[in-house]
Amino acid sequence: MNIPFASFEAMHSEIREELDNAYKSVLDSNYFIQGTQCKAFEEEFAAYCGAKYCIGVGTGLDALYLILKAMDIKTGDEVIVPSNTYIATALAVSYTGATPVFVEPHIETFNIAPELIEEKITDKTKAIIAVHLQGRPADMDAIWEIAKKYDLKVLEDAAQAHGTKYKGKRVGTLSDAAGFSFYPGKNLGALGDGGCVTTNNKEIADKVRALGNYGSDYKYHHIYQGTNSRLDELQCAFLRVKLKELDKWNDYRKKVAGRYLSEIKNPLISLPLGCDEEFDHIYHVFVIRCDRRDELEKYLDENGIGTVKHYPVPMHLQKAYESLGIKEGELPVAEEISRTVLSIPMYYGITDDEVSYVIENINAFK
Ligand SMILES: *Cc1c(COP(=O)(O)O)cnc(C)c1O
Numbered sequence: 001m002n003i004p005f006a007s008f009e010a011m012h013s014e015i016r017e018e019l020d021n022a023y024k025s026v027l028d029s030n031y032f033i034q035g036t037q038c039k040a041f042e043e044e045f046a047a048y049c050g051a052k053y054c055i056g057v058g059t060g061l062d063a064l065y066l067i068l069k070a071m072d073i074k075t076g077d078e079v080i081v082p083s084n085t086y087i088a089t090a091l092a093v094s095y096t097g098a099t100p101v102f103v104e105p106h107i108e109t110f111n112i113a114p115e116l117i118e119e120k121i122t123d124k125t126k127a128i129i130a131v132h133l134q135g136r137p138a139d140m141d142a143i144w145e146i147a148k149k150y151d152l153k154v155l156e157d158a159a160q161a162h163g164t165k166y167k168g169k170r171v172g173t174l175s176d177a178a179g180f181s182f183y184p185g186k187n188l189g190a191l192g193d194g195g196c197v198t199t200n201n202k203e204i205a206d207k208v209r210a211l212g213n214y215g216s217d218y219k220y221h222h223i224y225q226g227t228n229s230r231l232d233e234l235q236c237a238f239l240r241v242k243l244k245e246l247d248k249w250n251d252y253r254k255k256v257a258g259r260y261l262s263e264i265k266n267p268l269i270s271l272p273l274g275c276d277e278e279f280d281h282i283y284h285v286f287v288i289r290c291d292r293r294d295e296l297e298k299y300l301d302e303n304g305i306g307t308v309k310h311y312p313v314p315m316h317l318q319k320a321y322e323s324l325g326i327k328e329g330e331l332p333v334a335e336e337i338s339r340t341v342l343s344i345p346m347y348y349g350i351t352d353d354e355v356s357y358v359i360e361n362i363n364a365f366k
C-alpha cells in the first residue's frame with residue numbers, strides 16, 4: 001500500500017464542478033480584486049467563526065504582521081511567541097521591527113505553557129501570540145489572565161485551526177485579533193496563497209483593512225504607509241465553496257484521529273491528546289513522538305507511508321534567528337519536540353483500510 005502524508009484528491013474531486021463554476025463566475029464578473037466574492041467570503045467566514053469582522057489578506061504571515069502593525073507594535077518592543085511553532089509566527093513579529101521572545105510549550109499539548117510566560121515579560125513586552133498549533137486551541141483563559149495583569153495585547157495564530165473550539169467558542173474570537181492562513185494544505189485552503197484576520201475590534205479591523213490596501217481608507221487617499229496584501233476574488237470564490245465543507249472535513253479528520261488514538265499501541269510511541277469538553281482538536285496534523293524518530297520515519301517510508309516532521313529545527317536554532325543569540329540547550333522542550341516528532345497521514349478521504357495499515361505498521365515498529 002502507498003499512503004501519502006496528505007492528499008487533496010477526495011476533497012477536490014467532490015467539489016470539482018463547484019470549483020469550475022466559481023472560476024467561471026469570477027472570469028465573467030471582470031472583477032478580480034475586492035469585489036463581491038471577497039465581501040461575501042469575509043461575511044461568511046466571520047459568521048462561521050462568530051467574529052464581527054473578517055478581512056481577507058494575502059497570506060497567514062501577512063495576517064499576523066498586519067495585526068501587529070495595527071497595534072502599533074514596532075522596533076524596541078517585544079512579543080511573546082511559543083518556542084515551538086511554524087517560523088511565520090516569529091517572522092510576523094520580526095517584520096514589525098519588534099523582537100520575538102520564545103516561551104516553551106507543554107510537551108503533551110505542543111502549545112505555549114501559560115505558567116512560563118510571566119518570567120519572560122519585561123517593560124518592553126507588548127503582546128502575546130497564542131498559537132493553536134496542530135489544530136488544538138491554546139489555553140486562552142490562562143493566557144488572558146497574564147495579559148490582563150500586564151496590560152498586553154493577545155493575538156491568535158489560527159493558521160492551523162480553522163473551526164476548532166476552546167470551551168465551546170470557535171478560535172478567531174478569543175483574542176484581540178486572529179490570523180488565519182489559507183495556504184492550500186491548511187484545513188481550509190485556497191488554490192494558492194491566502195489569509196485573513198478576524199476580530200471583534202472595529203479599530204483593528206479598519207486599520208488592518210487599510211494597511212493591507214496601501215494604507216488607503218478611501219480610494220486614492222492614504223492615511224498609513226501601508227502595503228499590498230489582499231485576498232483576490234478567485235481565491236475567495238474557491239474558499240466559499242470549500243468553507244461549506246469544512247466541518248465535514250474536520251469531522252473526518254477527528255474520526256481518523258480517534259482511530260489512531262485508540263488503536264496505536266506501541267510503547268515506543270507517544271500520542272497527541274484527544275478532544276475534551278474544553279479543548280477541541282481538528283488535527284491539522286496528527287503528530288506522534290518517538291525517541292528513535294529517524295528510524296521510524298525510514299521504516300514507515302519503506303512501507304509506503306508518507307510522513308513529515310513538524311518541525312525538524314526549532315526557530316531559535318535556525319540561521320535566520322542566530323542574531324537572538326539563543327544557544328542549543330536553552331529551550332529544551334522545543335528541541336526535544338523537534339528531535340522526536342513525526343506527523344503521520346491525516347487527510348479527508350483516507351480510507352479505513354489505509355488507516356488500519358498505518359496503525360498496523362506503527363504497532364509493528366520495534
Ligand atoms: C502556515 C502557518 C502560518 C503562515 O501562513 P502562510 O499563509 O503560509 O503565510 C503561520 N503560522 C502557522 C502556525 C502556520 O502553520
